[in-house]
Amino acid sequence: MPEISVRGLEMPESPIRKLAPLAVAAKNRGIKVYHLNIGQPDLPTPQCGLDALKRIDRKLLEYSPSQGFLSYREKLCGFYKKFNINVTPDDIIITAGGSEAVLYSFMACLNPGDEIIVPEPAYANYMAFAISAGAKIKTIATSIEEGFALPKVEKFEELINERTRAIMICNPNNPTGYLYTRREMNQIRDLVKKYDLYLFSDEVYREYIYTGSPYISAMHLQGIENNTVLIDSVSKRYSECGIRIGALITKNEEIRKAVMKFCQARLSPPLIGQIVAEASLDAPASYYRDVYDEYVDRRKCLIDGLNRIPGVYSPIPMGAFYTVARLPVDDSEKFCRWCLNEFSYEGETVMMAPASGFYTTPGAGRNQVRIAYVLKREDLQQALVVLRKALETYPGRVEEE
CATH class of the missing domain: 3.40.640.10 (Type I PLP-dependent aspartate aminotransferase-like (Major domain))
Structure with a gap:
C-alpha cells in the first residue's frame, strides 16, 4: 500500500473534536454529556437570518x-x-x-x-x-x-x-x-x-x-x-x-x-x-445586547464556580466565551477521556478540550483544559457540580503542595 503523505501524518488531531466518539458512546450508554469542549453557541440565530433562509425561493x-x-x-x-x-x-x-x-x-x-x-x-x-x-x-x-x-x-x-x-x-x-x-x-x-x-x-x-x-x-x-x-x-x-x-x-x-x-x-x-x-446584518441592536449580556452572566457563573472548586484555577477571561483552567490532575487528556469513558455522577458527565492540544511546546498545558461557556446558566451550574465530583473521584488527582 502507498504511504500516507508527511503532511497527512503531521496533521494534528483536533483537541476540540477528537474525543467526540467517546461522547457519543457515553450518550449511547444513557449518560447526559455537558459539552464544554466546543465553541458552538446555543443562543438563537437572528430571526432575520432564519426568515431569509425560509424565504429562499x-x-x-x-x-x-x-x-x-x-x-x-x-x-x-x-x-x-x-x-x-x-x-x-x-x-x-x-x-x-x-x-x-x-x-x-x-x-x-x-x-x-x-x-x-x-x-x-x-x-x-x-x-x-x-x-x-x-x-x-x-x-x-x-x-x-x-x-x-x-x-x-x-x-x-x-x-x-x-x-x-x-x-x-x-x-x-x-x-x-x-x-x-x-x-x-x-x-x-x-x-x-x-x-x-x-x-x-x-x-x-x-x-x-x-x-x-x-x-x-x-x-x-x-x-x-x-x-x-x-x-x-x-x-x-x-x-x-x-x-x-x-x-x-x-x-x-x-x-x-x-x-x-x-x-x-x-x-x-x-x-x-x-x-x-x-x-x-439587519439584526436589531437588542439582539447584540441580549447575546452580550447572556455571555457576561455565563462568564461570571463559570469563572466563580471554577475557582470555588478545590485545586482549580481560572483567570478571568476578558473576551470571547472561553477560558483555560488549571485542574489538579496528572494529565488533562487522560482526565477528559476518563470523564467520558468511566465516570458519571447521577447519570451525567462533562466533556472538555484538553489544553495541551492548544500548545506546541511539549508538556505545556498538561494539567489545563479549555472550557467554552456556551451553555445556559442552569447547565453550566450543573456541569460545575459534575466537574467537582469528577475531580473528587479521579484516581489521577494531584494534590496541591
Whole structure:
C-alpha cells in the first residue's frame, strides 16, 4: 500500500473534536454529556437570518462570485464602520468560514519553510493550516499565572530570523479569552514594521469584550495597512457556525489578487450561507445586547464556580466565551477521556478540550483544559457540580503542595 503523505501524518488531531466518539458512546450508554469542549453557541440565530433562509425561493442554486456577493460585501462595510474599521467592498473576500480565510492567508503570503510567530496557547487549527501551507508555527509562551498576557518584545525578537514572515494573533483570544491591550497591539505593530512581517489577526470574537475598554483591531494600527490581514466569521457573532461564512479583509491589493486565485480554484463560497449572513446584518441592536449580556452572566457563573472548586484555577477571561483552567490532575487528556469513558455522577458527565492540544511546546498545558461557556446558566451550574465530583473521584488527582 502507498504511504500516507508527511503532511497527512503531521496533521494534528483536533483537541476540540477528537474525543467526540467517546461522547457519543457515553450518550449511547444513557449518560447526559455537558459539552464544554466546543465553541458552538446555543443562543438563537437572528430571526432575520432564519426568515431569509425560509424565504429562499429560487429556481437555481448557482455559483456565487468567487469573492462573494457584492451586496453582502457592501453591507459588511457598514457593519465594520461601527467598529471604526473603514474598508471598501473590494477589500473584502468572502470565504467558507474563518478557517478558509486563515488557510488562504497562509497560502497566499507564505512559502514552504516560512515561519509564523503565534502566542500559545493558540487555536489548534492554526497549526493544521500552517502544515497545509508548508509553513511552520513558532510559538511564544504565555502563562496562566500571568493571565496569558504577552511577554516583552525581546521574547518575540528572540524568535525572529530570516525565515520569519508573519505574526498571528487571535483577539479576543481563543482558547484563553485574553484581550490584547493597546500597549500590546502597539508592540506587535512595531515588530511588524521593524521586520516587515505580515500580521494575521483573527477577530471573530470582537463583539464579546467584557472590560469596557475600546476594541482595538489590527486594522486600527497605523503604518502597517499593507501588512495586515483580518480574519472574520459569522459563526460566533450570529450563532451561525453551520452556514460556513467568513471573510478575509486586507488593504493589500497583491494579497487579494493571490487569494483570489485560490478562491477561483475552489469556485465560490456557500450560496445559501451568504444569503443568511447578509440578512443577519439587519439584526436589531437588542439582539447584540441580549447575546452580550447572556455571555457576561455565563462568564461570571463559570469563572466563580471554577475557582470555588478545590485545586482549580481560572483567570478571568476578558473576551470571547472561553477560558483555560488549571485542574489538579496528572494529565488533562487522560482526565477528559476518563470523564467520558468511566465516570458519571447521577447519570451525567462533562466533556472538555484538553489544553495541551492548544500548545506546541511539549508538556505545556498538561494539567489545563479549555472550557467554552456556551451553555445556559442552569447547565453550566450543573456541569460545575459534575466537574467537582469528577475531580473528587479521579484516581489521577494531584494534590496541591
